[in-house]
Amino acid sequence: MLKICWKSFLRSWKHNATVQVTTISVLCGTFFVITAFALIHENLNGLLSRWGQEVQMTVFLDDDIKLEELDSLKTGLESDSSVKEVTYVSKQDAARQFLNQMGTMAPEFLGDEKFGNPLPASLEVSLASGLSKGSGFDRLVGLADGLLKKAGVEDVSYGQGWIENYASVVNQFGRSSWFVIFVLLAGSFLIVGNSIRNSVNQKREEIEVLELVGATPFRVQAPFIFEGSVFGLLSASIAIVLAFVVFQGQSLVADSSLQFLGLSTELQFLSVTKMLLILSFGLLSGALGSWLCVRSISTGWSAASRQESLGL
Amino acid sequence: MIQFQHTYKTYVGDVCALKDVNLNIDKGEFVFLTGPSGAGKTTLFKLISAFDKATSGSVKVAGYDLNRVKPTEIPYFRRRIGVVYQDFKLLKNRTVFENVAIPLEVLGFKPTVIESRVAEILSRVSLSNKKMSFPEQLSGGEQQRVAIARAVVHQPGVLIADEPTGNLDPTLSEEIMDLLESVNAQGTTVFVATHDHSMVQRRNKRVIEIDGGEVGEA
Numbered sequence: 001m002l003k004i005c006w007k008s009f010l011r012s013w014k015h016n017a018t019v020q021v022t023t024i025s026v027l028c029g030t031f032f033v034i035t036a037f038a039l040i041h042e043n044l045n046g047l048l049s050r051w052g053q054e055v056q057m058t059v060f061l062d063d064d065i066k067l068e069e070l071d072s073l074k075t076g077l078e079s080d081s082s083v084k085e086v087t088y089v090s091k092q093d094a095a096r097q098f099l100n101q102m103g104t105m106a107p108e109f110l111g112d113e114k115f116g117n118p119l120p121a122s123l124e125v126s127l128a129s130g131l132s133k134g135s136g137f138d139r140l141v142g143l144a145d146g147l148l149k150k151a152g153v154e155d156v157s158y159g160q161g162w163i164e165n166y167a168s169v170v171n172q173f174g175r176s177s178w179f180v181i182f183v184l185l186a187g188s189f190l191i192v193g194n195s196i197r198n199s200v201n202q203k204r205e206e207i208e209v210l211e212l213v214g215a216t217p218f219r220v221q222a223p224f225i226f227e228g229s230v231f232g233l234l235s236a237s238i239a240i241v242l243a244f245v246v247f248q249g250q251s252l253v254a255d256s257s258l259q260f261l262g263l264s265t266e267l268q269f270l271s272v273t274k275m276l277l278i279l280s281f282g283l284l285s286g287a288l289g290s291w292l293c294v295r296s297i298s299t300g301w302s303a304a305s306r307q308e309s310l311g312l
Numbered sequence: 313m314i315q316f317q318h319t320y321k322t323y324v325g326d327v328c329a330l331k332d333v334n335l336n337i338d339k340g341e342f343v344f345l346t347g348p349s350g351a352g353k354t355t356l357f358k359l360i361s362a363f364d365k366a367t368s369g370s371v372k373v374a375g376y377d378l379n380r381v382k383p384t385e386i387p388y389f390r391r392r393i394g395v396v397y398q399d400f401k402l403l404k405n406r407t408v409f410e411n412v413a414i415p416l417e418v419l420g421f422k423p424t425v426i427e428s429r430v431a432e433i434l435s436r437v438s439l440s441n442k443k444m445s446f447p448e449q450l451s452g453g454e455q456q457r458v459a460i461a462r463a464v465v466h467q468p469g470v471l472i473a474d475e476p477t478g479n480l481d482p483t484l485s486e487e488i489m490d491l492l493e494s495v496n497a498q499g500t501t502v503f504v505a506t507h508d509h510s511m512v513q514r515r516n517k518r519v520i521e522i523d524g525g526e527v528g529e530a
Contacts, residue, residue, distance in 0.1 A: 004417060011405060015405060205401065205403060205404075206403055208401065209401055209403060209414060210414070210418065211387075211390070212361075212390065212395055212401070213390065213391070213414055213415040213418050213462070213466075214387045214388065214389070214390035214391035214392075214415070214418055214419075215387060215418045216387045217387075219387075219418060
């Protein structure tokens with residue numbers, strides 16, 4: 001059957017090359033946009049993940065925290081799988097760190113005897129990598145909320161503002177991407193369907209002869225579905241190659257002109273899984289688009305209906 | 313092999329194409345169907361080849377009751393018959409060999425079997441030397457011989473031919489009739505529609521006449 005489908009595809013290509021090339025070009029454009037969206041989303045997520053690895057949570061403690069409360073907090077955090085490391089910073093250590101940092105910027109501040117110690121003791125918590133990405137971000141918020149309810153905790157800080165904003169941008173982009181991908185895939189069904197309809201019209205006589213000699217509907221439809229699948233797969237493959245070429249060009253620009261952002265090492269092309277997913281989308285949208293078009297061309301009585309409609 | 317019992321076919325607008333047709337054709341018979349244009353010949357053949365359904369009555373061909381057959385069974389029924397049309401219905405972008413091979417491909421035969429069966433049938437219709445030609449490179453008679461070869465290559469029990477000589481000159485028409493007779497001699501039931509009375513008389517076969525949708529023996 002595969003051989004028959006392949007021969008039929010080559011025959012279509014031979015007799016209708018212009019339409020075939022046009023269809024593949026338009027589909028290729030569609031899949032290029034889909035690939036670009038996936039690529040941007042993957043890299044935005046990658047940046048979120050990298051920044052997430054650098055996130056530290058600071059748990060500010062009450063001045064009058066009891067020793068057993070501190071131990072309980074520390075033990076609880078250390079046993080949490082989201083936490084990589086917990087370091088206790090006493091009021092004195094905090095003041096020392098503060099004065100050291102200020103000393104580099106304002107040396108006269110070091111000699112200020114009126115400076116008391118308003119800084120609280122804290123627990124500095126290093127978080128496990130990737131925690132701020134996706135559902136991990138919710139876990140981070142949950143962990144902070146849980147800590148705030150514990151005795152001896154005054155406040156929790158983990159750079160809520162920018163992480164929340166960035167995560168929200170990435171999530172919003174992800175949702176918009178799915179919408180755009182859905183619209184483009186629907187469009188690709190129509191493009192494939194249109195081309196297959198054209199192919200069906202060109203092969204009217206062949207369909208009639210196949211019905212005449214006892215071909216099953218599957219036998220009649222399979223070459224068209226195969227043709228649509230090849231369109232989809234070929235277009236998605238070309239789109240991925242084009243996206244890779246454009247990505248390489250943009251990486252070079254990022255490397256030379258935007259070096260200060262340090263993006264060049266972070267930018268990554270799509271993973272093999274995502275490329276396979278896009279190829280599968282191509283294959284399936286081609287197959288589905290053509291199936292929707294040809295599912296009723298061979299019903300056993302269709303040749304008769306056609307003859308009647310032609311007044312034969 | 314072919315049986316009509318009280319068969320009616322009415323089209324939209326109460327146009328009665330067949331009226332109470334009762335007909336019985338046995339296995340191995342060669343039968344002519346004659347009648348003027350519009351008499352109902354094509355309608356009768358469309359019912360026999362399951363390209364249309366009778367309005368009432370029954371049509372039985374090669375063991376299938378065509379008024380009760382499910383659409384999914386129609387392809388399997390059509391594999392047991394062969395059909396030849398006046399306009400040949402050959403695929404222009406395929407060679408003679410490829411055209412004749414279509415029924416065998418549909419039946420799922422191996423390429424080696426297809427090769428030998430097609431070669432054999434092309435030899436029977438004297439077209440072995442044209443197997444790589446395209447239909448448009450052949451004469452009318454040759455194209456009809458290809459159509460007949462395609463109709464019988466899978467060895468059907470019944471061959472129906474709707475005006476197979478309608479587009480051919482008298483010499484070629486005789487040639488095609490000789491070929492159909494040789495197919496019949498192999499055991500295939502042959503049912504031929506024609507309005508060429510002189511040829512029917514020369515052949516001395518069973519003749520069924522149809523006029524105004526009514527059928528009777530000549």
